[in-house]
Amino acid sequence: MNTDRFIIVSPGDLENYLDLASNIAEASWPEFMLHDPIANENWHELFDRFGDYQFAIFDTEANRMAAMGNSIPFHWDNEVADLPEGGWDWVFLKAVEDNKKGISPNIQSAIQVAIHPDYQNQGFSSRMVHTMRSIGESKGFKNLVAPVRPNQKKEYPLISIDDYITWPNDDGLPFDAWLRVHARLGAKIIKPCHQAMTIRGTCADWESWTGLKFLQSGRYVIPGALNPMDMAVENNEGVYIEPNVWMVHTL
Numbered sequence: 437m438n439t440d441r442f443i444i445v446s447p448g449d450l451e452n453y454l455d456l457a458s459n460i461a462e463a464s465w466p467e468f469m470l471h472d473p474i475a476n477e478n479w480h481e482l483f484d485r486f487g488d489y490q491f492a493i494f495d496t497e498a499n500r501m502a503a504m505g506n507s508i509p510f511h512w513d514n515e516v517a518d519l520p521e522g523g524w525d526w527v528f529l530k531a532v533e534d535n536k537k538g539i540s541p542n543i544q545s546a547i548q549v550a551i552h553p554d555y556q557n558q559g560f561s562s563r564m565v566h567t568m569r570s571i572g573e574s575k576g577f578k579n580l581v582a583p584v585r586p587n588q589k590k591e592y593p594l595i596s597i598d599d600y601i602t603w604p605n606d607d608g609l610p611f612d613a614w615l616r617v618h619a620r621l622g623a624k625i626i627k628p629c630h631q632a633m634t635i636r637g638t639c640a641d642w643e644s645w646t647g648l649k650f651l652q653s654g655r656y657v658i659p660g661a662l663n664p665m666d667m668a669v670e671n672n673e674g675v676y677i678e679p680n681v682w683m684v685h686t687l
């Protein structure tokens with residue numbers, strides 16, 4: 437990667453930062469992932485309260501954003517092993533509530549690394565995690581935790597997350613590419629968080645998000661989802677509960 441061409445920027449560096457960032461989210465996530473209510477109601481808090489923890493890689497030649505990174509600080513006096521099942525949704529709300537109550541943070545959590553598909557598979561992801569770690573270090577935190585979304589689990593939606601995260605590759609590192617990026621940078625797997633994100637929608641919502649038809653109740657394998665989605669046609673509601681994996685980086 438040419439580091440002169442690709443520079444790290446902060447929200448204050450670009451007037452249209454939020455627009456550029458939302459283009460990356462739309463391009464890199466399956467549609468249903470853009471309908472987590474906790475994310476949608478609270479996303480602005482990242483920039484209103486935690487601007488120092490947001491960053492992006494900007495391609496100065498193409499004049500566009502290649503990747504974005506989001507993290508948040510929160511307060512946690514217990515062991516990292518005690519982090520809850522609620523994962524991503526939980527930590528986002530915890531950080532916002534701590535900040536509203538004036539509680540000083542003592543730990544950082546990753547919220548997202550998203551690389552625009554045009555820039556994926558070019559080694560950007562470790563630079564993103566490095567940058568996130570340096571932010572935590574500059575704040576004096578000892579740990580960066582992350583409710584990590586294993587990016588290849590979508591190919592194995594019927595395998596439990598507990599089993600999936602034990603799969604090794606030939607080098608003894610995690611089989612999953614995104615877990616492996618964290619592991620190579622020294623992070624350790626803590627445990628799965630089975631209810632990291634909960635996404636609900638009507639039959640019509642899910643049909644528009646996925647292009648599938650839901651003519652009877654049951655469990656459905658959804659493209660891009662890490663677990664099946666449960667559709668109850670009689671209630672006109674489909675619920676997807678996403679499992680992630682808590683990992684910890686020692687800073």
Ligand SMILES: CC(C)(COP(=O)(O)OP(=O)(O)OC[C@H]1O[C@@H](n2cnc3c(N)ncnc32)[C@H](O)[C@@H]1OP(=O)(O)O)[C@@H](O)C(=O)NCCC(=O)NCCS
Nearest residue numbers: 464548549550551556557558559560561562585587613614
């Ligand atoms: C997950 C993501 C951050 C990885 O970034 P990337 O730029 O694609 O990956 P990199 O080029 O840095 O490579 C990282 C590792 O992933 C592997 N990899 C990259 N693309 C892959 C693919 N499509 N399938 C399998 N492995 C892949 C690379 O080989 C590398 O592993 P290795 O170092 O052991 O060889 C990126 O694909 C992405 O933004 N995806 C959409 C959003 C997302 O899932 N974010 C993560 C959860 S917050």
